[in-house]
Amino acid sequence: MDAMTDDSAITVRGLRKAYGGTAAVDGVDIEVRRGEVFALLGPNGAGKTTTVEILEGYRKRDDGAVRVLDKDPQHADADWRARIGIVLQNTGEFEELTVREVVSHFAHYYPAPDDPAKVVERVGLGEKRDAKAKTLSGGQQRRLDVALGIVGRPELLFLDEPTTGFDPQARREFWELVRDLAAAGTTILLTTHYLDEAEALANRVGVIARGRLLEVAPPSTLGGRNKAQATVHWMGADGPCEEPTDSPTEFVLALSRQYQGEIPELRISRPTLEDIYLKMIGEDVK
Amino acid sequence: MTAVTARFRPNPVRIGLLRGGLELRQFARGRESVIFSFMFPILLLVIFGAIFNFDIAPGVKFTQYFVTGMIAAAQLTNAFQTLAIQIPIERDRGVLKRLAGSPMPPSAYFIGKFIMVYVVGLISTALVLLIATLFFGLHLPTTGAKWLTLIWVTFLGVLACTLCGIAFSSIPREGKRAPAVVTPVALVLQFISGVFFVFTQLPKWMQQVAAIFPLKWMTQGMRSVFLPESFAQQEPAGSWELGKVALVLGAWVVIGLALCLLTFRWTARDDR
Numbered sequence: 108m109d110a111m112t113d114d115s116a117i118t119v120r121g122l123r124k125a126y127g128g129t130a131a132v133d134g135v136d137i138e139v140r141r142g143e144v145f146a147l148l149g150p151n152g153a154g155k156t157t158t159v160e161i162l163e164g165y166r167k168r169d170d171g172a173v174r175v176l177d178k179d180p181q182h183a184d185a186d187w188r189a190r191i192g193i194v195l196q197n198t199g200e201f202e203e204l205t206v207r208e209v210v211s212h213f214a215h216y217y218p219a220p221d222d223p224a225k226v227v228e229r230v231g232l233g234e235k236r237d238a239k240a241k242t243l244s245g246g247q248q249r250r251l252d253v254a255l256g257i258v259g260r261p262e263l264l265f266l267d268e269p270t271t272g273f274d275p276q277a278r279r280e281f282w283e284l285v286r287d288l289a290a291a292g293t294t295i296l297l298t299t300h301y302l303d304e305a306e307a308l309a310n311r312v313g314v315i316a317r318g319r320l321l322e323v324a325p326p327s328t329l330g331g332r333n334k335a336q337a338t339v340h341w342m343g344a345d346g347p348c349e350e351p352t353d354s355p356t357e358f359v360l361a362l363s364r365q366y367q368g369e370i371p372e373l374r375i376s377r378p379t380l381e382d383i384y385l386k387m388i389g390e391d392v393k
Numbered sequence: 394m395t396a397v398t399a400r401f402r403p404n405p406v407r408i409g410l411l412r413g414g415l416e417l418r419q420f421a422r423g424r425e426s427v428i429f430s431f432m433f434p435i436l437l438l439v440i441f442g443a444i445f446n447f448d449i450a451p452g453v454k455f456t457q458y459f460v461t462g463m464i465a466a467a468q469l470t471n472a473f474q475t476l477a478i479q480i481p482i483e484r485d486r487g488v489l490k491r492l493a494g495s496p497m498p499p500s501a502y503f504i505g506k507f508i509m510v511y512v513v514g515l516i517s518t519a520l521v522l523l524i525a526t527l528f529f530g531l532h533l534p535t536t537g538a539k540w541l542t543l544i545w546v547t548f549l550g551v552l553a554c555t556l557c558g559i560a561f562s563s564i565p566r567e568g569k570r571a572p573a574v575v576t577p578v579a580l581v582l583q584f585i586s587g588v589f590f591v592f593t594q595l596p597k598w599m600q601q602v603a604a605i606f607p608l609k610w611m612t613q614g615m616r617s618v619f620l621p622e623s624f625a626q627q628e629p630a631g632s633w634e635l636g637k638v639a640l641v642l643g644a645w646v647v648i649g650l651a652l653c654l655l656t657f658r659w660t661a662r663d664d665r
Contacts, residue, residue: 163494165660186401188496200488203422204415212415215408216497218401239422255491 115174116141116263116294117162122171124157131157133318135171141262144285144295146309146326148302150388154318155298156267162296163193163265176263189217192261194252194269201240201251206232209240210254217259229287230254231280246277253284263294270304282307302380312380316388330383342371403496409504412497416509430475430513434467434521441589442529449591453624460525461619462588465550465611467517469579472510472551476558477575480506482568484661493659503653507555514551531619539618542635546614549642553607556649563656587612593629600629607645610638 117139124132132154139145149155160166161173164180164187173179178187201209210227214220227236230250235243240251249269256264266285270278278301285308289295299305305312306326313323327333337355341348341362352358355375362370378386421427438460445455483489492502525531534540561578565571583589585599586608592600603609616624617633625632 165490165494185403185496185498188494189401193491193494195487195491195494200483200486200491201419203419208415208418212411213495215411216403216495218403218496255495259496 114140116143116176117145117296118172118174119158119162120172122158122161122173123169124154124161124166125169130318132161132168135315135318135320137313137320137323139294139296141294142289142292143310144289144297144308146305146312147296147298147315148305148312148384149298149315153316153388155315158315159265159267159296159298163191164188189259190262192256192259192264194256194264194266204240205237206240206243206251206254207236209251210258213255214258219260220258221260223258226254226258230257230284245272246274246281249273249281250284253281257288257293261293263296264288266295266297268298268300270299270301278304302384306380314384314387321387326380329380330378330387332378332380332383335378335383338376340372340374340376347372401496403498403501405498405500405504408497408501410508412501412505413508413512416505417512420509420513430471431517431520433470434463434517435524438463438521438524438529450624450627453620454530455591456529457525457531457620458591458616459588460521460529460531461615462583462586462612464518464521465586465608465615466583466588467521468514468547468551468611469554469582469608471514471517472554473558473561474575474579475510476506476555477561477565478571480559480562481565481571484562484658485568489659490661499659503555503559506559507552510555510558511548511551514547518547534618542614543618546611546618546638546642549639549646550607550611550614553642553645553649556646556653557607560649560652560656563658582606582608585609587616593627604641607642610641614638614642 115138117137119135119137122132122135122137123130135154135158137145137158147155147159157166161168162175162180164175164183167181173181176187176190180187204212206227207223211223214223214226224236227233230253232243232247232250232254235247240248243251249272253266253269256266269285270281273281282304285295285297289308295308297305297308309326311323311325312329314321314329322329324330336351336353339350339352339355339358339362350358359370359373359375362373438456441459442456445459447455449455449458480489489502493499522531522533526533534543561575562571565574582603585595585603586592586606587595587603588608592603592609592612595603600609613628613633614635616628617635617638628634630637
């Protein structure tokens with residue numbers, strides 16, 4: 108065991124997995140540090156789910172080295188399972204049982220569970236604790252899934268597209284919950300389709316496409332985003348104008364002199380995470 | 394200096410009991426399934442009792458024969474058919490995947506299913522017996538030995554059917570196709586195993602096929618409990634063959650368990 112493992116929750120080296128001759132994951136390296144929120148981004152069929160399910164111990168890999176909490180997930184035991192939490196995409200099985208019954212039941216699976224009532228409160232289902240699961244809305248159902256994922260007080264939490272189908276308000280609330288968990292020291296591996304979600308939550312994002320990891324970086328510097336050309340937008344005499352530039356400050360000062368003060372509808376933008384991401388996976392397709 | 398923490402080993406029996414409680418609660422709150430499970434055998438009993446009201450042997454009415462078959466058939470339906478349909482649906486929905494991702498011991502899931510099926514089977518049996526003794530001239534066993542037979546035949550039969558149901562659950566490719574795959578199997582077994590017809594009146598080859606499967610032996614065990622001793626001569630071997638009943642049901646327990654261990658899948662087929 109090298110010194111690195113003490114600090115890392117997940118280590119993946121040269122991970123490969125093929126289905127019927129087609130590579131779904133084709134040489135992926137990932138390092139997730141303890142206490143980090145790591146987001147895995149990628150289009151459908153990019154190898155995201157396969158990668159995560161190998162880390163969760165659901166699938167076997169063809170090649171590569173994988174350590175999750177210092178164990179090979181292929182040899183998962185109850186000890187290891189008790190230290191991770193998994194929030195899956197599929198839901199909707201508890202129907203006739205109440206929120207409290209389900210969470211209390213799952214608490215019995217773990218050696219040192221959290222207080223179920225507290226967990227229900229924490230995911231924002233306090234008022235729904237005696238409601239049957241089938242009466243919950245999609246967002247509330249998702250919160251129940253999260254409650255089951257965290258009731259065992261996991262060191263590492265897997266969140267697979269956790270806010271799909273949420274309204275904007277519910278998403279913001281969910282983000283607060285994730286930040287809250289991260290602040291308490293839980294390592295989180297998140298997959299998502301929403302780039303604003305990755306930007307809001309993740310310390311680092313990894314972009315995966317066609318089974319390969321294209322880049323790993325903090326959201327603010329992914330794809331050289333911080334150094335990318337800025338664009339200055341304003342309202343000229345003949346309509347909206349825009350000017351891409353490497354020195355927006357100088358350009359705006361010059362423009363300001365031209366207008367003798369205030370520039371109409373001035374706005375300076377840099378590529379969004381979405382622009383960068385689309386460019387990255389677009390380039391990969393070529 | 395390092396504290397050695399004890400390895401975490403959740404107790405399968407304790408968690409299995411908790412799961413059984415959870416499954417029963419879920420079952421009891423699904424009103425339609427409760428009514429169907431308990432009323433269907435009674436409904437059949439009433440219909441058959443009204444239509445076939447003749448003697449099949451001195452002092453034995455067909456209704457009495459049919460009641461014993463109905464009790465065994467209800468156990469088959471409850472255990473085998475329910476599980477072989479319910480588990481593929483749970484697999485499709487990701488219920489099993491969620492459990493497999495938790496530290497729950499796998500055997501706890503099976504123990505929970507057995508408890509659910511067993512309790513529902515006991516209630517169903519009690520209801521059928523109640524109706525049959527009140528209206529169809531069935532007599533409850535009077536000796537301790539017969540009650541003991543009732544208990545062990547029921548236990549072994551339900552256990553064998555539970556394990557076979559769990560094993561069979563790996564066959565349907567999708568949950569929604571499960572009823573189409575499972576129902577005919579259960580229905581055919583009922584026709585050839587001495588439920589709707591007197592077993593010895595069936596063609597010989599049909600009897601031989603039925604003798605491979607548990608239901609024939611469950612009905613025979615039930616008849617030994619509820620029909621007069623004299624009826625034993627009407628059985629294929631001229632006796633109740635209780636030793637063979639135990640042997641065949643026990644063999645199915647072993648076969649079912651082996652199939653479960655070898656073939657059970659926690660995730661849907663495309664999740665490799």
